[in-house]
Amino acid sequence: MPEPQMLPALPEGTPVLDIDALIDDPGVRVIVCCGSGGVGKTTTAASLGIRAAERGRKVCVMTIDPARRLAQSMGLTELDNTPRAVNDVDTSNGGSLDAMMLDMKRTFDEIVEAQSDPERAQQILDNPFYQALSSSFAGTQEYMAMEKLGQLRAAAEATDTWNLIIVDTPPSRSALDFLDAPKRLGSFLDGRLMKLLSAPARGAGRFGAKVMSAGMSMVTGTLTKLIGAQVLKDLQTFVASFDALFGGFRQRAEATYAQLQAPDTRFLVVAAPERDALREASYFVERLAGENMPLAGLILNRVQEVPLPQLTAETAVAAADRLDEANEHPLTAGMLRLHADRVQNGQRQRRLAQRFSAAHPHVPAAAAPALAGDVHDLDGLREVAAALATQA
Amino acid sequence: MSPSSPANRPNPGSARGGDWPKVRLHVVSGKGGTGKTTVAAALALALASGGRRVLLMEVEGRQGIAQLFDTPPLPYEERLVAVAPDGGEVFALAVDPEAALLEYLEMFYNMRRAGSALRKLGAIDFATTIAPGVRDVLLTGKAIEAVKRGERAGKPAYDAIVMDAPPTGRIARFLNVSSEVAGLAKVGPIKSQSDSVMAVIRSPRTAVHLVTLLEEMPVQETLDGIQELHESRLPVGAVIVNMMRGPRLTPDGVAAALDGTLDFDEVKAGVEAARLPRKLNTTTVSKVLMAEAAEHAQRIELERIERERLDTTDQPIYELPEMSGGIDLGALYAMSRMLRDQGAV
Numbered sequence: 001m002p003e004p005q006m007l008p009a010l011p012e013g014t015p016v017l018d019i020d021a022l023i024d025d026p027g028v029r030v031i032v033c034c035g036s037g038g039v040g041k042t043t044t045a046a047s048l049g050i051r052a053a054e055r056g057r058k059v060c061v062m063t064i065d066p067a068r069r070l071a072q073s074m075g076l077t078e079l080d081n082t083p084r085a086v087n088d089v090d091t092s093n094g095g096s097l098d099a100m101m102l103d104m105k106r107t108f109d110e111i112v113e114a115q116s117d118p119e120r121a122q123q124i125l126d127n128p129f130y131q132a133l134s135s136s137f138a139g140t141q142e143y144m145a146m147e148k149l150g151q152l153r154a155a156a157e158a159t160d161t162w163n164l165i166i167v168d169t170p171p172s173r174s175a176l177d178f179l180d181a182p183k184r185l186g187s188f189l190d191g192r193l194m195k196l197l198s199a200p201a202r203g204a205g206r207f208g209a210k211v212m213s214a215g216m217s218m219v220t221g222t223l224t225k226l227i228g229a230q231v232l233k234d235l236q237t238f239v240a241s242f243d244a245l246f247g248g249f250r251q252r253a254e255a256t257y258a259q260l261q262a263p264d265t266r267f268l269v270v271a272a273p274e275r276d277a278l279r280e281a282s283y284f285v286e287r288l289a290g291e292n293m294p295l296a297g298l299i300l301n302r303v304q305e306v307p308l309p310q311l312t313a314e315t316a317v318a319a320a321d322r323l324d325e326a327n328e329h330p331l332t333a334g335m336l337r338l339h340a341d342r343v344q345n346g347q348r349q350r351r352l353a354q355r356f357s358a359a360h361p362h363v364p365a366a367a368a369p370a371l372a373g374d375v376h377d378l379d380g381l382r383e384v385a386a387a388l389a390t391q392a
Numbered sequence: 393m394s395p396s397s398p399a400n401r402p403n404p405g406s407a408r409g410g411d412w413p414k415v416r417l418h419v420v421s422g423k424g425g426t427g428k429t430t431v432a433a434a435l436a437l438a439l440a441s442g443g444r445r446v447l448l449m450e451v452e453g454r455q456g457i458a459q460l461f462d463t464p465p466l467p468y469e470e471r472l473v474a475v476a477p478d479g480g481e482v483f484a485l486a487v488d489p490e491a492a493l494l495e496y497l498e499m500f501y502n503m504r505r506a507g508s509a510l511r512k513l514g515a516i517d518f519a520t521t522i523a524p525g526v527r528d529v530l531l532t533g534k535a536i537e538a539v540k541r542g543e544r545a546g547k548p549a550y551d552a553i554v555m556d557a558p559p560t561g562r563i564a565r566f567l568n569v570s571s572e573v574a575g576l577a578k579v580g581p582i583k584s585q586s587d588s589v590m591a592v593i594r595s596p597r598t599a600v601h602l603v604t605l606l607e608e609m610p611v612q613e614t615l616d617g618i619q620e621l622h623e624s625r626l627p628v629g630a631v632i633v634n635m636m637r638g639p640r641l642t643p644d645g646v647a648a649a650l651d652g653t654l655d656f657d658e659v660k661a662g663v664e665a666a667r668l669p670r671k672l673n674t675t676t677v678s679k680v681l682m683a684e685a686a687e688h689a690q691r692i693e694l695e696r697i698e699r700e701r702l703d704t705t706d707q708p709i710y711e712l713p714e715m716s717g718g719i720d721l722g723a724l725y726a727m728s729r730m731l732r733d734q735g736a737v
Contacts, residue, residue: 014527037559038425065561065610132525230646272425275718276456308680311672331654332662335681338640338688344716370688372606 005368007306007346009367010391017297019389023052023164028266030153031296035270036171040301040368041382042066043375045168046074046099050378052164053097053386054090060152060162060332064145064170069376074099081106083152088378089329098162104144108134111147120241129238136392137227141170143179146256153259179260179287184321216233266296269363271356273303278356297364299388300353305369306346308339313347316340366391401414410737411708412629415599416539417592417649418554419629421563421617422603423610427634429456430719430736431603431712433474433482433557434727437465438737440480447538449485451531452558457484460719465642468492477725483540483551489520492530496585525573525606528566536592560617561601565599567593599629604702606633606695611702618705631707632735633699637691649689654682662682710734 033045042063049061062084066076074086076099083098093200109213112130113121124130145283149167156162162367223230259265267288281298288295320336323329366388375384412418418435422428437449447470450457455465461473466486468643473484493509493516510516519526541549558566570590573582592598600621602612614631621628641649648654668677690733702709712730715723731737 036424038423066613069608274425276459277425279459307683308672308677311668311677311680315669319668323662323666326665329658329662329665330642332659332681333668334641334645335659335662335685336666339681339684341638341640341716342684345714348716348718372687373694376608 001146003103005308005310007309007343007350009303009305009350009369010300010365011350011357013361014357015297015362015364016391017299017366017384017388019048019051019366019391021132022266023048023057024055024298025265026163029156029164029264030149030262031164031166031266031268032149032169032285033167033268033270033299034261035277036277039270039272039277041270042070042168043381044268044301044368044388045166046070047375047381047385047388048268049097049099050086050089050381052166052388053086053095054093055381056093056095057164058096058162059098059158059164059166060156061097061166061168062102062148063099064102064141067374067376068102068166069379071101071298073381074378076101081110086378102141102145104141104304105134107144107148108140116118124238124241127234127238127241128261129235140379143253143256145170145262145366148255150259154156157199178259179185179291183220237325261291268296268299270299270301272301275352278352282356282359295363297366298356298360300365300367302370303347303353303367304349306343309343311339311343313340313343316343340356360385393601395679409539411735412599412737414596415629416533416548416550416552417598418552418561419557419598419600420554420568420632420635421560422459422632423560423605423613426603426605426610427453427719428559428603429460429556430724430727431455431601431634432554433460434712434724435601435691435731435736436482436552436554437474437476437480437724438731439552439554440474440476440482441478441732442476443479443737444476445481445483445549447483447485447550448474448556449487449535449553449554450556451486451487452556455486456556456716457486457636459604460724461721474721474724476728485532485534487534489527489530490516491703492534493526494632496530496533525569525586526582529569529582529589530574532569532593533585533591534568537591539592539597557600557719560613563600563602563617564620564626565695567621567626568624569593594625594627596627598627600626601629601632603632603634605635606702608698609618611698615701615705618707631702631705631709632731633709633711636711637695638713639692640688641685641692645685646689646692649682649685650693652686654685656682669710710736 001021022031031045031048033041033048041390042065045061045063053059061074062083063076066074071077075084076088078101081100081103083100086097086099089095089097089388109125112124114122115121146168149165152162152165156165255373265294269281269284269288271277285295285298316336317340320340323333357363368384368387371380371383373380375381393463396430397709418432419430420428420435420440433448436446440446448457449572450466457473458464458466461484463471466484466490468482468486468488470485474482476482490511494511497507505517511520520530533552535555537641538550539548557563559577568590569586573586576658602614602617616632618628647652656678659682660674663674663678663681668674710731711734712727717723
């Protein structure tokens with residue numbers, strides 16, 4: 001008997017994303033997995049990491065917020081910001097796999113500590129504005145992910161520890177936050193307000209007051225009214241010490257951003273076959289093109305497999321109804337309804353994917369099927385990667 | 393369009409039945425991908441049923457509500473987006489922190505001009521993005537303003553406010569505005585504004601509902617979120633389980649599918665009795681159905697385990713099924729009915 005046919009996971013004519021060609025390419029040294037929250041970015045990054053390592057690459061995977069059991073399976077028991085070797089990876093092809101979890105506050109603290117003497121560093125670390133910036137500013141996590149990527153890349157180049165870095169991006173609602181955060185943080189820290197606020201604290205003394213224009217004094221007046229004089233002073237101290245520390249933060253942010261345009265970097269846009277996730281993926285694809293950042297393709301995760309699509313939802317439901325009316329074979333009737341649900345859901349997902357691929361006909365894609373269970377061990381990761389790779 | 397005088401409403405602002413009779417502000421959070429915007433909209437429709445007026449607001453600038461109701465992007469203005477069964481109305485508002493700040497400056501300080509000067513300097517950007525907690529005070533403050541609007545005159549503008557809030561991982565910090573701004577302002581207008589916001593958020597007039605799927609990570613985040621909310625003395629509402637698989641098989645069927653003891657001959661006899669089109673081979677169909685049933689049973693088992701973990705909390709739990717046709721207005725109405733039937737309103 002022939003194998004029952006499957007409904008194709010991707011729309012007809014979609015160029016195939018050749019995962020193995022991507023992860024084997026020695027010219028590719030950084031892969032960034034991005035997409036909106038909850039689409040399986042971490043799983044994708046980790047599964048590509050293990051596959052690349054077992055095919056011979058020396059890989060470092062940076063995850064942001066992995067599921068507890070997945071983290072444990074990779075040996076990531078603590079958030080300590082340092083890549084550690086993952087056990088039970090087949091290294092017979094000469095590869096290796098290290099993994100780490102990003103601690104954004106610690107990454108920020110380390111930058112501060114690395115760039116100033118201990119006393120000054122402590123002053124900054126204790127400032128309430130620094131604490132807010134480093135732990136809750138929308139975008140700090142994205143920015144720190146980029147900083148950390150830069151550090152890993154530098155370490156990889158210096159010591160030859162790794163030749164492929166795969167990064168997961170923060171679980172923001174909007175995938176684009178990831179690209180915008182560094183610039184926003186940079187332009188803010190380097191902006192006119194910061195310059196204005198840092199002016200008096202720079203020791204301009206009596207002169208400072210004189211040169212302050214009417215507009216500026218209105219602003220500081222307003223700020224004092226709103227937040228109080230003490231807060232304004234805290235803020236000025238923070239800005240002054242931070243400014244001295246970083247010189248031009250904007251430049252730093254721009255350099256961080258530019259590394260995403262490096263010729264050895266590829267982006268993978270990860271999506272689930274759902275409306276919101278695909279819309280975000282669409283924005284991201286357009287944005288990457290606009291920024292000259294090389295897109296490797298789309299990973300469509302958790303696609304419902306539909307075996308035997310010739311048994312349509314309508315036929316299956318009608319058949320189940322016949323059995324129920326005759327009051328016989330309730331088990332088979334239930335199974336027929338189950339099949340109908342599955343066909344319907346699978347077709348809906350394919351319509352959504354079709355819409356995406358109509359808008360972006362040249363974006364190669366690979367799909368991973370929806371699994372019955374959660375992926376929480378290395379074998380599960382291998383399975384996901386194998387499914388992604390077999391389409392080529 | 394703004395809500396007009398609530399003349400034809402039954403007891404404006406009066407409490408409803410259900411599990412949350414005193415609650416006026418429903419905050420809906422959940423992990424990314426769990427459908428929190430959809431659930432917030434369904435809850436708003438449920439609350440609006442019976443001729444009530446509800447404001448559904450979003451605070452993350454994603455225009456998720458407009459997309460859900462298939463309307464153009466929402467401006468910073470309350471607009472009617474849906475009519476509930478028996479005449480209720482759901483208004484929607486996308487809160488923009490900048491606009492909220494300028495509105496606030498104008499309302500309390502008559503400082504519109506200062507506002508535009510501040511904007512030029514990047515001070516507005518500063519206040520709404522980095523000044524610790526200010527953004528959150530502005531966003532939650534707008535919700536509280538909507539809760540209180542018209543209350544003094546005895547005619548509240550809205551019977552309930554539903555907020556599509558930031559995800560579970562950030563929700564406690566988002567709502568705990570007083571402690572957030574504590575590092576910034578010990579006295580002054582920001583402090584008093586945050587205190588008055590906090591007074592409502594901590595009161596029985598607020599409930600924070602968490603949306604989850606029956607999967608490992610969302611359930612873990614939900615449990616962590618509940619604990620964090622408790623620790624911050626924030627009022628935890630319901631847990632709403634979204635996208636549940638419908639139980640298509642009997643418990644016996646699920647058990648048999650799970651341990652691989654489904655009777656092939658029995659299934660095949662059923663397939664034959666179902667009189668499928670002749671081009672379909674009954675053996676093939678039976679095999680496929682058995683494989684699908686096994687996968688389904690695995691998923692149901694996983695959901696059962698996660699559901700047991702959720703049952704360790706004391707919060708009411710509502711369940712919403714996976715909508716196999718996707719989410720449209722019809723699906724939202726259906727979900728709102730299910731929430732009502734389970735006692736959410």
